[in-house]
Amino acid sequence: MNTNNEFARKIAQAMSALPQLIAEEAKEYSRTRFSEKSFDGRSWPALSPKYKPKKGTMLVRSGKLQGSVRVSRVTPKKVVIAAGNSKVPYAQVHNEGFTGSVVVKAHTRKLKRQGKKKKRTVEVKSHTRKMNIPQRQFMGNCPELERKLKTVSEQLFKSILK
Known part of the structure; x- marks a missing residue:
């Protein structure tokens, strides 16, 4: 060959x-x-x-x-x-990292149990949150x-x- x-x-x-x-x-x-x-x-x-x-x-x-x-x-x-x-x-x-505001949608949050009380839930309204996430x-x-x-x-x- x-x-x-x-x-x-x-x-x-x-x-x-x-x-x-x-x-x-x-x-x-x-x-x-x-x-x-x-x-x-x-x-x-x-x-x-x-x-x-x-x-x-x-x-x-x-x-x-x-x-x-x-x-x-x-x-x-x-x-x-x-x-x-x-x-x-x-x-x-x-x-890439991120710095800015984000919209947090309305949601339900479970709160930690305090003593003998049952877990509670609260309604969280929609809001904006500033974030700084390094790259x-x-x-x-x-x-x-x-x-x-x-x-x-x-x-x-x-x-x-x-």
């Missing part, structure tokens, strides 16, 4: 495998941000003591946000990683991810060209 044809076939094989490999690596990088609590080597801002979770850790109580990070689209020229869904509408707010980025382009993708890509080509 012609070595030029064999070489071209191996390069084509690597090129077709590369987008999916990059997608999986980028997804995994984004998911590990939750355990490392950092992005591109910079730690996330600490939680205020008022908001320390009783269970779980920063941004991980149920694991829904971390679990929502997924490969959304893979083409030969583009890879898209997404997060959030109808059960996790707050993904973008945590990834705790877990996905996006960054030099650290680019280095990882470069390393993985080089390993792929080295393994195919052996």
Whole structure:
């Protein structure tokens, strides 16, 4: 067999495998941000003591946000990683941060039990609330991810060209 044809076939094989490999690596990088609590080597801002979770850790109580990070689209020229869904509408707010006012819809609140009294419920009227949620980025382009993708890509080509 012609070595030029064999070489071209191996390069084509690597090129077709590369987008999916990059997608999986980028997804995994984004998911590990939750355990490392950092992005591109910079730690996330600490939680205020008022908001320390009783269970779980920063941004991980149920694991829904971390679990929502997924490969959304893979083409030969583009890879898209997404997060959030109808059960996790707050993904973008945590990834980008948010400062502003939000409307809190009217709802019923259960009050804690006091002594032997039964739990009470109260009606809360619709109102606005000022919010300041610092950015705790877990996905996006960054030099650290680019280095990882470069390393993985080089390993792929080295393994195919052996």
